[in-house]
Amino acid sequence: MSLIYRRRANQPSFTYVINDYMGEIKPFAKRIDNKLLILPLLILKTIEWSIYRWYKTPIRRFYGVKGNELIYMITKRCNERCAKCGIWKNPEPENEHIDISIFINCLKTLHENLYQVTLTGGEPLLFLNDVLKIADESRKYEIQLITVTNGVLITEDFLKKYAELDHILVISIDTLEKDKWIDFRGKNSYEKVMENINLSKKILGKNLQIQSVLADESISDIPQIKAFSKELEIKHVTQPYMDFGGVWNNVKTKNEKTNGFACAARKNICIYPNGDVVKCFDHHKIPLAKEPLGNISKEDIIQILCKKRSTEVSKIMKTCNFSCKQLSCNVPEIIYN
Ligand SMILES: C[S@@+](CC[C@H](N)C(=O)[O-])C[C@H]1O[C@@H](n2cnc3c(N)ncnc32)[C@H](O)[C@@H]1O
Ligand code: SF4
Ligand code: SF4
Numbered sequence: 056m057s058l059i060y061r062r063r064a065n066q067p068s069f070t071y072v073i074n075d076y077m078g079e080i081k082p083f084a085k086r087i088d089n090k091l092l093i094l095p096l097l098i099l100k101t102i103e104w105s106i107y108r109w110y111k112t113p114i115r116r117f118y119g120v121k122g123n124e125l126i127y128m129i130t131k132r133c134n135e136r137c138a139k140c141g142i143w144k145n146p147e148p149e150n151e152h153i154d155i156s157i158f159i160n161c162l163k164t165l166h167e168n169l170y171q172v173t174l175t176g177g178e179p180l181l182f183l184n185d186v187l188k189i190a191d192e193s194r195k196y197e198i199q200l201i202t203v204t205n206g207v208l209i210t211e212d213f214l215k216k217y218a219e220l221d222h223i224l225v226i227s228i229d230t231l232e233k234d235k236w237i238d239f240r241g242k243n244s245y246e247k248v249m250e251n252i253n254l255s256k257k258i259l260g261k262n263l264q265i266q267s268v269l270a271d272e273s274i275s276d277i278p279q280i281k282a283f284s285k286e287l288e289i290k291h292v293t294q295p296y297m298d299f300g301g302v303w304n305n306v307k308t309k310n311e312k313t314n315g316f317a318c319a320a321r322k323n324i325c326i327y328p329n330g331d332v333v334k335c336f337d338h339h340k341i342p343l344a345k346e347p348l349g350n351i352s353k354e355d356i357i358q359i360l361c362k363k364r365s366t367e368v369s370k371i372m373k374t375c376n377f378s379c380k381q382l383s384c385n386v387p388e389i390i391y392n
Contacts, residue, residue: 074317075373078387079104086121086170121170121198126325126384127158128336129185130177135205136241139229139268141300142177151329153352155185158326159192161356165324166196173201173384177328180208187216194220201225203266205240206248206255214258225264225292226252230276231283239272256287265289266383270296270303294383297337305378318380319387321369324360326351332359334368337379344368 083100087093130152133143162172172193179186179202186202193200200222209224217224228248229239236245255263265284267277277293284291296305320335327333331347338344348368349359359365379385 070315074315076101076104078317078319082387083122121168122322123165123168124171124173124323124384125162125165125169126173126175126323126336127189128175128177128325128327129158129179129182130328132181133176133178133205134181134207134242135178135244137205137301138239138241139270139272139296139299139301139303144300146177147328153328153330155182155188157330157352159188161326161351162189162192162196162198164356166198169196169198171199171201173203175203178205178208180204180213183208183210183213187213190217190220190222193222199223203227205244206251207242207244209251209255211254211258214255218258218260218262221262223262223264224255224259225266226255227266227268228252228280229267229270229273231279232276235276252287252289256289261288261290263289264292266292266294268296268303269293269306271306272303274306292383295378295381297379297382316380316387318372318375318377318385320375320380320385321372322387323384324356332356334365334372335379335385337377338368340377340379341368341371341375343371 080097080100084093084097087096130147131142132146136143162169172189174186174189190200190202200220201224202217202222203225204227206226206228209226214224226248230236233245237243252263252265265280267273267280269277273296281291296303318335320337323335325333325336325338327347330350330352332349332351333344333347338347343364348362348365351359
């Protein structure tokens with residue numbers, strides 16, 4: 056199987072090459088402040104892209120200045136029991152949860168390459184103090200932090216500290232109907248989350264966003280959530296239902312797997328609660344990436360990213376075409392900004 060992927064990576068279609076090129080050049084161009092430098096830097100970037108595109112290289116390569124996103128699944132533990140998601144069914148035991156200092160070291164090492172750190176889970180706010188430590192460290196390096204939460208454990212004190220650091224909080228909701236809520240979430244948390252959305256809006260302002268999952272089960276609820284978000288002037292984002300071990304069904308759309316855009320997962324450096332490093336959380340679909348690339352509690356993150364297999368996996372990702380490429384973390388644009 057890996058041979059098939061390699062062959063595809065070396066013989067991409069014309070559309071893929073164009074999308075791949077644009078996917079790198081556009082965000083790179085946006086980061087150039089000095090207009091006089093745009094042309095020379097784009098030429099250099101194009102040369103770099105061409106070298107990497109057509110020649111195998113074992114050396115470490117990052118995608119321009121601050122081109123990477125560090126995504127930390129801080130825990131698989133969760134206080135909710137969502138039907139759409141199966142992550143809560145496999146909480147990590149205590150000995151498979153790295154100390155926050157290990158992640159902070161990784162962040163320090165990588166900071167020059169990062170434009171964003173994203174915290175997901177499980178429920179990140181089960182580790183509220185650790186989230187604040189990461190928020191603080193990210194601010195020191197002027198890196199945007201996005202924390203994605205189910206909204207239950209938010210406190211006023213947390214919001215005030217988080218607001219001072221000017222980071223983004225994303226609250227996930229898939230219905231506004233009280234009766235459906237318990238079926239969706241497995242817990243009777245409707246009132247608490249609604250109260251916390253209002254409080255978050257008051258304290259975070261434009262740094263609060265709402266995210267919903269589009270599935271057969273939630274499709275009729277999305278317009279209402281969009282209208283609600285609009286009324287409160289909160290940005291709303293939808294992402295398609297994927298197999299996270301849940302029991303929902305995805306909405307059938309035509310050409311679901313062939314939307315023509317290259318997956319942008321290569322910008323991502325993903326860390327599991329035990330410190331394992333992968334390039335996307337769907338890496339098990341790529342035979343060469345079934346095993347993690349390394350573990351930040353045992354090796355330096357740079358050494359892990361310099362491995363030949365890391366480079367090979369990135370190359371395979373250039374033409375990877377599973378539906379998971381549509382997840383917000385795998386699209387080229389920084390959708391949260
Ligand atoms: C896995 S959750 C972890 C963070 C937090 N517990 C929450 O629910 O927001 C991260 C995001 O993935 C979304 N999500 C959950 N199950 C999903 C699925 N099956 N397909 C796509 N997105 C999903 C959640 O709605 C949330 O916005
Ligand atoms: S979607 Fe989030 S809140 Fe729901 S079970 Fe999964 S991790 Fe927990
Ligand atoms: S399509 Fe899916 S498996 Fe392939 S690189 Fe993107 S996120 Fe990973």
